Amino acid sequence: MSEVTTKPARRFTNIHITQLMHYRLPLAGVVSILHRVSGALMFLLLPFVLYLFDKSITSEISFNYLQGYVRHWSVKLAILALSWAYLHHLCGGIRHLIMDAHIGLTKEGARKSARIVFAVSLPLTALVALKLFGA
Amino acid sequence: MTIERIGPKRLVVGAHYGLKDWLAQRVTAIVMALFTLVLLVAYLITDEVTYEGWAGLFAMQWFKLLSLVTFLALYYHVWVGMRDIWMDYVKPVGVRLLLQVFTILWLVACAGWTVQILWSV
Numbered sequence: 131m132s133e134v135t136t137k138p139a140r141r142f143t144n145i146h147i148t149q150l151m152h153y154r155l156p157l158a159g160v161v162s163i164l165h166r167v168s169g170a171l172m173f174l175l176l177p178f179v180l181y182l183f184d185k186s187i188t189s190e191i192s193f194n195y196l197q198g199y200v201r202h203w204s205v206k207l208a209i210l211a212l213s214w215a216y217l218h219h220l221c222g223g224i225r226h227l228i229m230d231a232h233i234g235l236t237k238e239g240a241r242k243s244a245r246i247v248f249a250v251s252l253p254l255t256a257l258v259a260l261k262l263f264g265a
Numbered sequence: 266m267t268i269e270r271i272g273p274k275r276l277v278v279g280a281h282y283g284l285k286d287w288l289a290q291r292v293t294a295i296v297m298a299l300f301t302l303v304l305l306v307a308y309l310i311t312d313e314v315t316y317e318g319w320a321g322l323f324a325m326q327w328f329k330l331l332s333l334v335t336f337l338a339l340y341y342h343v344w345v346g347m348r349d350i351w352m353d354y355v356k357p358v359g360v361r362l363l364l365q366v367f368t369i370l371w372l373v374a375c376a377g378w379t380v381q382i383l384w385s386v
Binding site: 166169170172173176177180183184186187188190193194220223224226227230 | 291294295298301316319320323343346347350375378379382385386
């Protein structure tokens with residue numbers, strides 16, 4: 131008889147983007163979404179990277195021009211964003227490859243490696259920032 | 266009904282179950298990571314970054330080809346990643362197809378530009 135009175139179990143469906151804020155994302159989840167964000171960012175900035183590569187390699191004149199071009203703060207900012215994206219994506223990617231080898235698949239292991247990703251990528255990004263904006 | 270289609274009775278025609286893309290994403294990632302290592306070593310063993318040193322690196326035939334392979338690996342990797350993003354967030358099939366086609370054309374154009382850059386030095 132109890133079957134009749136119980137409410138139907140809540141069905142799990144895809145969450146909507148407006149519901150995102152109600153979820154507490156674990157650190158490994160933050161690494162994961164930032165992996166995607168950094169990848170998308172690098173896709174969008176691909177022509178910029180190719181432009182820099184082109185200018186750096188075509189001739190000594192364009193190389194010298196580039197040295198002046200990268201002194202502008204907005205260009206520096208773009209390069210910093212790219213550097214962060216690259217470093218995070220690289221560290222997160224290595225984490226993926228290690229997990230593919232069935233290493234660190236436990237909850238604790240995944241959390242630890244997520245922490246390592248940030249511990250490596252963020253100081254290296256800071257180093258790039260120092261090199262770009264520092265004295 | 267689907268439960269009967271396991272093991273040797275598995276439906277093997279049609280989809281590739283994503284294994285090919287999954288593997289390609291890993292292989293291309295390793296290629297790019299190794300190239301990063303090569304560039305890092307080249308940077309660390311030079312005292313000063315000059316045009317001669319930088320362009321001289323890419324003037325060598327083997328380095329050109331290595332760079333080309335890495336860039337092509339990059340474009341394949343980007344395709345797999347962007348396809349995942351479009352499939353996850355863009356639900357209308359027409360829009361998704363349009364974005365996927367645009368991504369492919371865009372990456373092929375980038376590959377052409379890359380060849381031009383690499384062989385200009």
